[in-house]
Amino acid sequence: MTMPTFDDFFDxxxxxxxxxxxxxxxxxxxxPGSDANLVVTAAATMADQIAQEAKRRFAALFFESxxxxxxxxxxxxxxxxxxxxxxxxxGHLTFYRNDETAxxxxxxxxxxxxDVEGRQIQLTSGxxxxxxxxxxxxxxxxxxGSLSNVRLGQARKIVTRLSDPALRVTNAAALxxxxxxxxxxxxxxxxxxxxRDAYGxxxxxxxxxxxxxxxxxxxxxxxxxxxxxxxxPVEAETITTxxxxxxxxxFTVDNPVQTGGAFxxxxxxxxxxxxxxxxQKFFAAARRGTLPAIxxxxxxxxxxxxSQTYEEEMSGGVPARAVRVTVADVxxxxxxxxxxxxxxxxxxxxxxxIPTFVTGGDxxxxxxxxxLGALAGWDREILHNEVVNMTRAxxxxxxxxxxxxxxxxxxxxxxxxxIARLKEIPGLFVPSEAVTLVVVPGDPDSETDxxxxxxxxxxxxxxxxxxxxxx
Numbered sequence: 420m421t422m423p424t425f426d427d428f429f430d431x432x433x434x435x436x437x438x439x440x441x442x443x444x445x446x447x448x449x450x451p452g453s454d455a456n457l458v459v460t461a462a463a464t465m466a467d468q469i470a471q472e473a474k475r476r477f478a479a480l481f482f483e484s485x486x487x488x489x490x491x492x493x494x495x496x497x498x499x500x501x502x503x504x505x506x507x508x509x510g511h512l513t514f515y516r517n518d519e520t521a522x523x524x525x526x527x528x529x530x531x532x533x534d535v536e537g538r539q540i541q542l543t544s545g546x547x548x549x550x551x552x553x554x555x556x557x558x559x560x561x562x563x564g565s566l567s568n569v570r571l572g573q574a575r576k577i578v579t580r581l582s583d584p585a586l587r588v589t590n591a592a593a594l595x596x597x598x599x600x601x602x603x604x605x606x607x608x609x610x611x612x613x614x615r616d617a618y619g620x621x622x623x624x625x626x627x628x629x630x631x632x633x634x635x636x637x638x639x640x641x642x643x644x645x646x647x648x649x650x651x652p653v654e655a656e657t658i659t660t661x662x663x664x665x666x667x668x669x670f671t672v673d674n675p676v677q678t679g680g681a682f683x684x685x686x687x688x689x690x691x692x693x694x695x696x697x698x699q700k701f702f703a704a705a706r707r708g709t710l711p712a713i714x715x716x717x718x719x720x721x722x723x724x725x726s727q728t729y730e731e732e733m734s735g736g737v738p739a740r741a742v743r744v745t746v747a748d749v750x751x752x753x754x755x756x757x758x759x760x761x762x763x764x765x766x767x768x769x770x771x772x773i774p775t776f777v778t779g780g781d782x783x784x785x786x787x788x789x790x791l792g793a794l795a796g797w798d799r800e801i802l803h804n805e806v807v808n809m810t811r812a813x814x815x816x817x818x819x820x821x822x823x824x825x826x827x828x829x830x831x832x833x834x835x836x837x838i839a840r841l842k843e844i845p846g847l848f849v850p851s852e853a854v855t856l857v858v859v860p861g862d863p864d865s866e867t868d869x870x871x872x873x874x875x876x877x878x879x880x881x882x883x884x885x886x887x888x889x890x
Contacts, residue, residue, distance in 0.1 A: 422470045428463035482695050490691055498701045503689040505563040506721045508748075509756040511679025512540065512574055513594055515553040515638045516586050517628075523549050524583040526556060531578035532588050534569050538562050539578060540682065548586070551636055553594055553676045557756065560682060565749045567685030571652075572625060572642050574682075590679050591640035593622060593653040598636045599669045605632040606666035613662035614641065614672050616653060621662060630666075641674075645861050651781040652680030683748040683779070684722030684757040708770030710742070716768030717744050717777075720761045724749045725780065725818035725878070727830065742775045745819040751878025753779025753819075780819035783873055784882030785832065786857035787814075788866075791841070792848030792890045803886055805844050811881045813840055822875030832856060832871040832879055850890055857883075 423431075433448050436459070448455045479489035494500045512532055516524075527545040534540070540558040548554050560567040574590040597608060608628040615621050622641040630637055641658070658674040689697075697718065704715035714728035725747040731739040746761050747753040758777045769775040787810050793799045813836065820830030834854050841849045852868055859865040860882045873879050 422474045423466070425463050425467040428466040428470075429459060432459045432462050482698055486691050490694060494694060494698050498698055500694075500698055500701070502694045503686070503721045505688045506684055506686050507563045508560045508567040508569060508682035508685030508722075509543075510558065510569065510590065510682035510754050511555045511756070512542070512558050512588050512590055513553050513555050513676065513678045514546070514548055514586060514588050515594060516548065516551065516583065517634075517637045518583070518585045519551060519634070519636065521550075521583050521585065523547055524581060524586060526554075526581060526586075529579070530556075530581070531561075532558065532574050533576040533578050534573040535575060536573060538567060538569060538573075540569065540574060548583075551638075553638065555676065555679050557679075558682075560685060563685065564687045565685055567682075568748060568750055568752070569682035571681050572640060587638075589640040590681065591625060592643050592651075592678065592680065593641040593658055593674045594676060594678055595622070595624065595639050595641050595658060596636060596673050596675050597628060597630075597639070597665070598671055598673070599630075599667070601635040602633055603630065603635075603667055603669065605634075606630055608637075608639065608665055612665070613644070614658050615660040615662050616658045616674075618657070620644075620653075622653075622658065640678075651779075652678045680754055681752050682756075683750065683752045683754045684760070686722050686724060686749050704768065707768050708773070712768045713742060713744060713765060713775065716765045717746050717761050720746070720757075720764045722748055722757055723753075723761060725751065726761075727819050727821050729821055729823075740773055742769065742773060744775060744777045745780055745821075745876045746777060747780030747819050747878050751780050751782050751815075751817070751819065751880055753781075755779065778876055780878040781876055783877040783879050784860055785814070785871065785879050786860045786883040786885075787837070787881055788855040788857065788885055788887040789841075790850060790853050790855075790888045790890060791886050792850060794846045794848055797846030799886075799889065802844065802847055806841065806847070806886060807884045809840050809844065810837065810884045813837060814879055814881045817879050819876050819878045820873040822872070824872065825870060828872055830873060830877070830879065832873075834868065834870055848890070855887070 436443055437445050447453050448459055450456055478484035485493050491502050514526060525547050528542050530542045532540045539561045541561055542556050542558045544557055546554045546556040572591040577588050610624055610627045612624045613621055621644040623644055625640045625642050628637045628639040655674055655677045661672050700715050704712040710728050714726055717723055717726040723746045727745045729743055731741040731743060733739045758779050761777045765775055793802055818830050821828050825831055837854050856867050856871050857865055858871060
């Protein structure tokens with residue numbers, strides 16, 4: 420919207436004065452410091468301020484032009500929608516211990532746990548650990564925003580003093596239980612000891628586990644080995660095979676509980692553009708029970724950045740009378756706490772009598788290798804950093820995969836998209852066959868120069884990014 424400027428108002432006042440009083444010299448009006456100049460300048464300034472305020476008030480009436488507080492007032496007034504404040508990450512922690520003689524220990528709500536990057540997690544409800552049976556407890560990060568999300572295995576320290584100092588905590592991919600008959604010799608299962616689950620995925624112990632003489636049971640957190648899986652917590656009682664040999668015979672391994680895994684749902688305050696987009700989809704979701712409405716309801720849940728909604732189908736494309744929704748936070752991960760929030764929110768959007776299954780996105784790292792050239796006079800190190808940043812930003816935009824073929828699957832990696840963005844980097848020469856994806860990091864047999872369609876629910880993110888060859 421175009422409004423008159425200060426100069427327009429000044430010129431208008433000058434013309435009116437000269438027209439109504441020809442005895443006044445126009446040059447006197449333009450001379451700084453003259454009485455006429457002071458009067459006209461003051462009038463033009465006030466008129467300009469009024470015009471700008473009118474422009475702001477008019478802009479506040481439309482989603483295309485409203486910003487900040489005006490936009491939020493408009494959203495509440497038109498659609499009863501509020502922009503989201505920064506949210507904290509939520510999830511579950513697993514408490515365990517290796518002292519067979521310890522009694523029951525109450526872990527009260529408000530107990531603080533720290534992670535390796537300095538974040539603190541506060542338990543939202545208390546639990547009691549009895550004997551050697553691990554327990555899960557819900558928690559929320561004290562920090563808010565996208566940096567509050569806690570990755571697998573990062574929560575390791577109990578900050579609050581509890582009655583049992585030997586109590587341990589983790590949010591690792593799995594918690595292994597090594598057991599043997601009582602009476603064995605002392606020894607240690609080292610960090611990096613490998614075990615395997617029923618699906619062939621390999622895990623390593625994150626720390627060493629010492630057995631005293633006669634000790635029968637011990638617990639240790641596990642991380643998944645690179646190239647053998649993704650980043651979701653592992654189902655209970657599926658890790659039952661030892662790849663490496665322990666220090667003594669007679670050991671068995673199991674994972675008796677499913678750990679809480681990563682903390683997800685932490686996100687920054689909703690920006691104007693995202694809030695406008697959510698408001699503009701309001702009417703598309705007004706007719707409830709449709710796929711757009713269900714997807715809108717999922718995205719209306721704080722902490723959800725990505726969602727994919729689709730119908731289950733039987734053979735021949737016949738609808739199976741069920742809907743699946745995959746949700747993820749800014750990092751592409753959706754844990755059970757986030758999924759439960761979405762299930763609650765969808766009560767207002769889903770069709771009655773039609774099951775709606777909500778699952779969380781699971782992170783899948785993919786390495787990206789490039790074959791590129793640098794134009795004369797351009798620094799290769801600077802170009803390398805530009806390529807790495809571009810790649811990570813591009814893959815970070817991908818929602819969880821629906822498992823469908825292109826072009827409907829927005830979660831797939833498209834080689835053409837990467838090449839197009841490479842060509843936007845000044846000083847970079849992009850030859851043919853410039854991009855290679857390593858679907859399983861560290862496994863050269865998984866390399867491909869074609870588009871990659873992840874499995875359903877997988878959120879692809881950049882693992883290693885390198886320029887493998889300069890041409």
